[in-house]
Amino acid sequence: xxxxxxxxxxxxxxxxxxxxxxxxxxxxxxxxxxxxxxxxxxxxxxxxxxxxxxxxxxxxxxxxxxxxxxxxxxxxxxxxxxxxxxxxxxxxxxxxxxxxxxxxxxxxxxxxxxxxxxxxxxx
Amino acid sequence: xxxxxxxxxxxxxxxxxxxxxxxxxxxxxxxxxxxxxxxxxxxxxxxxxxxxxxxxxxxxxxxxxxxxxxxxxxxxxxxxxxxxxxxxxxxxxxxxxxxxxxxxxxxxxxxxxxxxxxxxxxx
Numbered sequence: 001x002x003x004x005x006x007x008x009x010x011x012x013x014x015x016x017x018x019x020x021x022x023x024x025x026x027x028x029x030x031x032x033x034x035x036x037x038x039x040x041x042x043x044x045x046x047x048x049x050x051x052x053x054x055x056x057x058x059x060x061x062x063x064x065x066x067x068x069x070x071x072x073x074x075x076x077x078x079x080x081x082x083x084x085x086x087x088x089x090x091x092x093x094x095x096x097x098x099x100x101x102x103x104x105x106x107x108x109x110x111x112x113x114x115x116x117x118x119x120x121x122x123x
Numbered sequence: 124x125x126x127x128x129x130x131x132x133x134x135x136x137x138x139x140x141x142x143x144x145x146x147x148x149x150x151x152x153x154x155x156x157x158x159x160x161x162x163x164x165x166x167x168x169x170x171x172x173x174x175x176x177x178x179x180x181x182x183x184x185x186x187x188x189x190x191x192x193x194x195x196x197x198x199x200x201x202x203x204x205x206x207x208x209x210x211x212x213x214x215x216x217x218x219x220x221x222x223x224x225x226x227x228x229x230x231x232x233x234x235x236x237x238x239x240x241x242x243x244x245x246x
Contacts, residue, residue, distance in 0.1 A: 004239065004241065039196040039197075040196035040197055040199050041196050041197025041198070041199070069203060069218070069220070071218075071219060071220045071237040071238045071239070071242060072237070072239055072241075073162045073163035073164050073236070073237045073238060073239055074162075074163055074164025075164070076163050076164070076237065077237065078201065078220035078222065078237035079220070080192060080203055080220070095192065095194075096194060097192070097194045097201035097202070097203070097220060099201065099222060099237070113196070114194040114195070114196045114199065114200065114201035114222070115194045115196060116127065116194070116195055116196055118127065118195075119194060
């Protein structure tokens with residue numbers, strides 16, 4: 001089993017690369033056969049190609065991110081983070097709670113993001 | 124599907140009854156065949172009898188609780204809450220992130236709590 005510190009480190013890098021990295025940077029943190037369900041209840045994306053498509057859609061946006069809290073249990077983590085997206089004159093702030101599982105090498109094997117449009121704050 | 128407001132209301136009542144209610148009060152929020160995994164990675168408790176046993180263990184403690192944040196997605200919720208337990212001269216503070224699923228009537232069908240001993244703050 002991967003250590004709690006390793007998991008925390010991967011989550012920190014995930015939040016950071018979602019804010020400043022490319023889609024490829026983010027996807028490199030996932031295992032090849034990983035799954036992404038964002039938001040929970042939507043279609044599950046399976047594998048690097050489908051996951052790359054997902055992050056490519058947000059890659060070009062002007063975003064900044066911050067990890068707010070993280071809890072590690074076994075080979076899983078739940079964490080709350082802030083994503084601020086600037087688009088023209090407007091700022092969109094979202095604070096999802098994500099749940100991830102990890103393999104023995106600390107790679108993400110699944111991600112599920114809990115949020116809805118109601119949680120988006122526009123200013 | 125139960126509404127997001129109904130889910131939020133059930134989570135608020137859950138956090139409140141964990142702080143001030145009896146084990147029976149908490150268990151009444153769960154469907155008869157519900158599952159509890161607390162913390163994630165530990166044995167899964169199935170059904171009202173096993174879940175009652177779990178909450179009975181904390182029923183007599185002097186605790187207070189507060190909901191910190193909640194995200195609803197589909198028939199699921201993830202939320203961060205604070206549990207403060209006073210025991211003699213010491214205060215134990217824990218802020219787990221829980222994930223729950225709900226049935227059509229807003230009853231909890233599963234709960235998974237993300238936290239570890241490392242997250243416990245003793246003061």
